[in-house]
Amino acid sequence: MLTGLMQDRPLLISSLIEHAVSCHPQGEIVSRTSEGPIHRCTYGDIHRRAKQLAKALTALGIQPGERVGTLAWNGYRHLELYYGVSGMGAVLHTINPRLFPEQIAYIVNHAADRFLFVDLSFVPLVEKLVDTLPTVHGVVVMTDRAHMPDSAIPGLLCYEDLLGAHDSDYQWPQFDERTASSLCYTSGTTGNPKGVLYSHRSSVLHSWAACAVDGLAVGAGETALLVVPMFHVNAWGMPYAGAMCGAKLVLPGPALDGQSVYQLMRDERVTLALGVPTVWLMLLQYVDTAGVLPREELCLRRVVIGGSSAPRAMSERFANGFGAFVVHAWGMTEMSPLGTVCNLLPKHDGLPLQQRLAVHEKQGRAVYGVDMKIVDDDGVSLPRDGKAAGHLLVRGPWITSGYYRGEGGEILDADGFFDTGDVATIDADAYMQITDRSKDVVKSGGEWISSIAIENAAIGHPAVAEAAVIGTPHAKWQERPLLIVVRKAGHELSRESMLQFLGGRVANWWLPDDVVFVEELPHTATGKLHKLKLREMFSQYRLPTSA
Ligand code: AMP
Secondary structure, X not given: OOOXXXXXXXXXXXXXXXXXXXXXXXXXXXXXXXXXXXXXXXXXXXXXXXXXXXXXXXXXXXXXXXXXXXXXXXXXXXXXXXXXXXXXXXXXXXXXXXXXXXXXXXXXXXHOOOEEEEOHHHHHHHHHHHHHOOOOOEEEEOOOHHHOOOOOOOOOEEHHHHHHOOOOOOOOOOOOOOOEEEEEEXXXXXXXXXXXXXXXXXXXXXHHHHHOOOOOOOOOOOEEEEOOOOOXXXXXXXXXXXXXXXXXXXXXXXXXXXXXXXXXXXXXXXXXXXXXXXXXXXXXXXXXXXXXXXXXXXXOOEEEEOOOOOOHXXXXXXXXXXXXXXXXXXXXXXXXXXXXXXXXXXXXXXXXXXXXXXXXXXXXXXXXXXXXXXXXXXXXXXXXXXXXXXXXXXXXXXXXXXXXXXXXXXXXXXXXXEEEEEEEEEOOOOEEEEEEEHHHOEEEOOXXXXXXXXXXXXXOOOOEEEEEEEEEEEOOOEEEEEXXXXXXXXXXXXXXXXXXXXXXXXXXHHOOXXXXXXXXXXXXXXXXXXXXXXXXXXXXXXXXXXX
């Protein structure tokens, strides 16, 4: 082999913010703060303060490779931690504050975090836990002196004081691009959370995929609202991709209700918004009740929806009510998270809306870097015909090779593929569609019924706020679907009219055997339907069709 003669510059996270400063120094970061007011700064400010932070962390004794935890909303100080901690060679451990306190204690201890940086809202939580966190040497509140809370946490530090004690005369160290940069625990529904440890290389490569036109197509002309939290899978890599391309970033802080999100979209002229379906449901409900006019008042062009399936009715609402195009995307914590993005092909140009919406229901095509296949229970590859559904396996340079500290053992097969736990079809144009999590598939008489397909059809009914399908035992068919529905406030809906609505929208033999109505559905810490809990809630339930 002949070695190429190209420079071997490491792909480091610090190079992203350096690039932003050199090419987009005035690129704006707008944050709604925990203290209340809107804060504005530039990539130049973030860079300067991230360097001050790196010096402060060094003075606190943080060594390269050590973990620094954050319990924080989306905001500029969190962004400074993204660059300051990883840039100096330490590991940014973003913690999901919506986890149960015992789970938070477990992951802080498992990660052996040395310091915790926390937003004001999470000080009471840390106060309760701090005695159970022996590796934590100190807690820093991400605020200024004037807002420092009274707290029983010993030696509580103030973020602005820490930064104020250092200048920004600092050179980012150069090191191997495979060095760990950040850590995020998966909120598995069973067992303890497992850590996914990203590297500088994986994060930079992933940013290119995010910026690519057939990825999320983010560029300097974009104003991107990150409703997706910075404590979950690095906010889908957007804090890095934003610096790579100089996009204006809008960070909503703790206010994720429909009205606050709408106001930020309007006031900051947001063109691209990213989030999970549950936050868009809140936004759409606000628009329904507040009498606002998104088409006239906003300049939203695209909404990236991932984390759970984007129902067709939601894409239609954004198209008709906002004039915005839904970009359906799929991925997971283990994949940094980007796997597929649903952009249209030239053959879809000029198609009527309803036909385009049918394409948008799919999770999309793999971005370069993600190698994907579907297999049956015996590991045999299935055809890409849009019909055969199988276990979805992936491999690539931003996909995990194993969990932190070896939890879960060997997780790749002999060819290096990781089983996502999702079941999917892939069609002849390479569009992948998730039909279920493998443990949520309804197995009826040896055939698989997609719970997601029924849920998405049900949500299309104007009286349905949310819907979930679980498999319930059946004497003849082994399992049959049970549909559990939350009605919209003030709407009537009967079992019969729900079933009638679904007839024709899903295959006849997929029609649920029963419909029950509840006040609310359980969700996981990342906003997904909590099917395990639902199955527990309905464990005593017997289908009327099962003798
Ligand atoms: P997490 O690691 O918590 O981000 O969860 C990843 C899982 O969320 C995936 O394995 C899928 O089951 C689910 N998921 C993510 N995006 C989508 C999507 N667009 N449609 C359906 N399920 C999704």
